[in-house]
Amino acid sequence: NAGVTQTPKFQVLKTGQSMTLQCAQDMNHEYMSWYRQDPGMGLRLIHYSVGAGITDQGEVPNGYNVSRSTTEDFPLRLLSAAPSQTSVYFCASSFTSGGAVETQYFGPGTRLLVL
Amino acid sequence: KQEVTQIPAALSVPEGENLVLNCSFTDSAIYNLQWFRQDPGKGLTSLLLIQSSQREQTSGRLNASLDKSSGRSTLYIAASQPGDSATYLCAVLQGAQKLVFGQGTRLTINP
Numbered sequence: 001n002a003g004v005t006q007t008p009k010f011q012v013l014k015t016g017q018s019m020t021l022q023c024a025q026d027m028n029h030e031y032m033s034w035y036r037q038d039p040g041m042g043l044r045l046i047h048y049s050v051g052a053g054i055t056d057q058g059e060v061p062n063g064y065n066v067s068r069s070t071t072e073d074f075p076l077r078l079l080s081a082a083p084s085q086t087s088v089y090f091c092a093s094s095f096t097s098g099g100a101v102e103t104q105y106f107g108p109g110t111r112l113l114v115l
Numbered sequence: 116k117q118e119v120t121q122i123p124a125a126l127s128v129p130e131g132e133n134l135v136l137n138c139s140f141t142d143s144a145i146y147n148l149q150w151f152r153q154d155p156g157k158g159l160t161s162l163l164l165i166q167s168s169q170r171e172q173t174s175g176r177l178n179a180s181l182d183k184s185s186g187r188s189t190l191y192i193a194a195s196q197p198g199d200s201a202t203y204l205c206a207v208l209q210g211a212q213k214l215v216f217g218q219g220t221r222l223t224i225n226p
Contacts (some may be wrong), residue, residue: 042219045214048212048213090159100146101147104149106160
């Protein structure tokens with residue numbers, strides 16, 4: 001299994017541009033989520049999904065869109081990039097077992113710089 | 116609102132020492148608590164997960180405890196090695212996918 005994969009690894013955008021950060025997992029996990037990591041702020045939840053077709057907002061959703069058409073993929077869209085969205089973005093997946101949510105698996109991250 | 120605090124923010128110890136990292140949280144209504152390791156420029160690796168009904172988990176030289184009533188968890192690392200140098204993150208799960216993270220403890224093990 002490749003686990004959780006993210007592309008691209010690094011991206012530079014100009015203010016106002018749009019882009020999609022890709023996330024895929026091959027573990028058949030029902031839960032997927034996106035976090036951003038900023039110095040002094042830690043990791044914060046952007047959006048999450050509890051299954052195909054079901055998404056919800058996290059702590060910092062403004063400026064981002066998500067959709068989940070398949071179990072495997074959970075792309076994050078930046079509609080109009082702003083310098084405040086400069087960050088490292090992590091995708092994660094997990095599953096339930098016996099009613100308990102199990103370990104979260106994280107991807108390697110995407111470093112985004114918005115000029 | 117859940118807040119997770121990790122103390123100390125940084126720790127430097129000589130190789131071979133046993134050490135304890137601390138994590139506290141303000142809301143005891145959690146599903147589980149996880150400890151992660153993050154190396155510079157890398158993603159997060161899960162070390163231990165403690166479900167809300169459990170008190171501790173062990174993996175090799177690592178032992179994590181959970182006291183929900185007092186809102187505290189500790190990560191004990193035995194016989195530390197230079198390869199243990201990394202940032203250690205504590206996170207509590209609220210809701211199906213809502214992990215709330217602490218700021219982390221940056222650990223340096225000196226040979």
